[in-house]
Amino acid sequence: MTSFTSIPFEDIKSFLFTNNQIIPSNELQAYIAAWNLLKQDISLNIPSSIIDFFIASTLNKTNIPTYKTSEILISSDDNLTKLATNLTLSYVDKSRIIRILGYIHRLDNDLSIFDAIPDDVLSIVLSNLDCDSMLSICNISDTFTKFCQRKLTPILRENLKTTKNFNINSYSKEELVHLCKFRVFNNKIAAASNGSLVLTYDGQVYRFGAETFGSEGINNGMPSLVSDLTHIIQVSANLYNKLALSASGEVYDVLDDLTVIRKKSPFNNIIQICAGYKDSLALTTDGNIYSIGQETITKISNQGSFNIILIAHKREHTLALTNDGQVYAFGNNQYEQLGLGDKIARHILTLINGIDNIIDIAAGGAHSLVLTKAGNVYGFGNNSYGQLGLGAIMRSTSVPILITNLVDIISISCGLRYSLTLNKYGQVYGFGENNQVQLGLVGESFIPQLIPTLNNIIQISAGDENSLALTTDGRVYSFGYNYNGDLGFGHQNIVIVPMILPDLNLL
Numbered sequence: 001m002t003s004f005t006s007i008p009f010e011d012i013k014s015f016l017f018t019n020n021q022i023i024p025s026n027e028l029q030a031y032i033a034a035w036n037l038l039k040q041d042i043s044l045n046i047p048s049s050i051i052d053f054f055i056a057s058t059l060n061k062t063n064i065p066t067y068k069t070s071e072i073l074i075s076s077d078d079n080l081t082k083l084a085t086n087l088t089l090s091y092v093d094k095s096r097i098i099r100i101l102g103y104i105h106r107l108d109n110d111l112s113i114f115d116a117i118p119d120d121v122l123s124i125v126l127s128n129l130d131c132d133s134m135l136s137i138c139n140i141s142d143t144f145t146k147f148c149q150r151k152l153t154p155i156l157r158e159n160l161k162t163t164k165n166f167n168i169n170s171y172s173k174e175e176l177v178h179l180c181k182f183r184v185f186n187n188k189i190a191a192a193s194n195g196s197l198v199l200t201y202d203g204q205v206y207r208f209g210a211e212t213f214g215s216e217g218i219n220n221g222m223p224s225l226v227s228d229l230t231h232i233i234q235v236s237a238n239l240y241n242k243l244a245l246s247a248s249g250e251v252y253d254v255l256d257d258l259t260v261i262r263k264k265s266p267f268n269n270i271i272q273i274c275a276g277y278k279d280s281l282a283l284t285t286d287g288n289i290y291s292i293g294q295e296t297i298t299k300i301s302n303q304g305s306f307n308i309i310l311i312a313h314k315r316e317h318t319l320a321l322t323n324d325g326q327v328y329a330f331g332n333n334q335y336e337q338l339g340l341g342d343k344i345a346r347h348i349l350t351l352i353n354g355i356d357n358i359i360d361i362a363a364g365g366a367h368s369l370v371l372t373k374a375g376n377v378y379g380f381g382n383n384s385y386g387q388l389g390l391g392a393i394m395r396s397t398s399v400p401i402l403i404t405n406l407v408d409i410i411s412i413s414c415g416l417r418y419s420l421t422l423n424k425y426g427q428v429y430g431f432g433e434n435n436q437v438q439l440g441l442v443g444e445s446f447i448p449q450l451i452p453t454l455n456n457i458i459q460i461s462a463g464d465e466n467s468l469a470l471t472t473d474g475r476v477y478s479f480g481y482n483y484n485g486d487l488g489f490g491h492q493n494i495v496i497v498p499m500i501l502p503d504l505n506l507l
Contacts, residue, residue: 095136191463364414386446474507
């Protein structure tokens with residue numbers, strides 16, 4: 001087993017920085033500071049390289065053979081599944097596999113064979129990876145680091161063109177890297193006040209809370225499998241609507257007794273669903289938005305040549321994001337939640353001026369957030385509870401305003417009167433109403449506050465008054481309103497600190 005100092009120094013510095021620690025100028029002292037911090041019984045944001053070190057320290061190395069780095073790089077994920085399991089990883093991550101094998105001295109680091117390989121072959125190697133793995137591989141050897149410095153931008157741009165729908169021709173290398181961290185259309189958690197939905201990585205759906213609590217045949221509010229649903233790729237939930245989208249583009253409504261009905265739909269090319277308070281919305285591959293009511297389906301024309309790739313909807317207003325980073329809005333505007341400079345409702349998609357380069361949008365009860373490709377967040381609408389994170393003095397704003405103390409954000413989510421944001425370090429910030437502890441903090445907050453107990457998060461979902469957060473290893477945190485057992489723990493006791501749902505792993 002290798003020593004603690006084999007962990008990359010940059011990761012040690014990042015670990016200390018993200019946990020508000022002073023970084024010693026001496027490298028060895030920095031490692032000592034990190035080690036002492038890890039020994040303390042406190043919640044920390046720990047990078048995967050440090051987690052992998054401790055994984056390696058617990059492994060039985062007897063049955064783990066030596067692998068060549070090149071062998072791992074060119075292998076398919078299917079061929080590495082058994083190895084990942086032996087290393088206690090819940091999914092295949094080539095960079096983590098290489099790192100753990102290195103820690104336990106089971107890695108034949110033959111990367112020198114790549115030194116004589118031309119750039120076009122190295123391009124093929126990187127092009128066959130997802131963008132997250134691509135960024136990790138760039139750091140595993142001098143050869144790949146130098147190659148990535150020369151060639152990463154066009155390869156990453158081409159990868160993102162096929163996996164995201166954004167028009168990214170003008171994106172810089174730094175902006176492409178940031179976009180790589182942004183995950184769109186893969187909603188696996190959906191918080192709602194009378195029943196949340198979670199989606200496993202193999203397409204199964206679980207529901208818990210409220211209407212399932214104490215019902216005959218239901219597991220007393222604990223997560224229960226919706227057995228009729230398979231091959232699901234996305235879930236969305238609101239107070240009165242629970243939706244699931246299948247791989248074939250069909251929309252299903254999850255009823256209170258865990259049965260499902262197929263929405264009567266004349267189309268099957270849906271790429272996104274938004275469960276609303278009353279009506280729900282669906283976005284199709286041709287950029288059209290449909291309103292799905294209990295009885296009718298109405299097409300909402302995009303009334304222009306712009307290409308809509310993402311929608312956000314919760315109560316009575318809707319945001320629509322185009323592939324060139326512009327945002328349109330329509331619906332109720334009583335609280336200035338459309339960001340159009342007035343309180344006039346709109347019945348057609350109307351461009352929000354003053355913001356561009358947007359990659360994510362979120363709509364709350366009467367407020368909105370948008371996320372730029374640089375990782376900055378703008379808010380507009382009602383701020384009576386601090387849900388815009390702009391402080392207690394500003395009660396509302398009719399135009400987008402930058403939330404100055406949020407940086408490196410990769411995901412946003414709006415609750416009824418509160419908001420959650422996720423940064424690239426896997427940390428979550430909450431702000432707004434907190435009467436049901438839906439922020440995972442004590443007391444309301446008019447500015448973003450770090451939720452210290454949430455680490456290694458890759459997805460967040462803010463409901464009306466309860467929240468969910470998904471970790472890198474497939475676990476789900478639940479916190480907030482729990483009067484009817486909404487949190488999925490099988491009881492009705494308030495949960496002040498976010499807790500992991502037992503016996504539920506989405507991987």
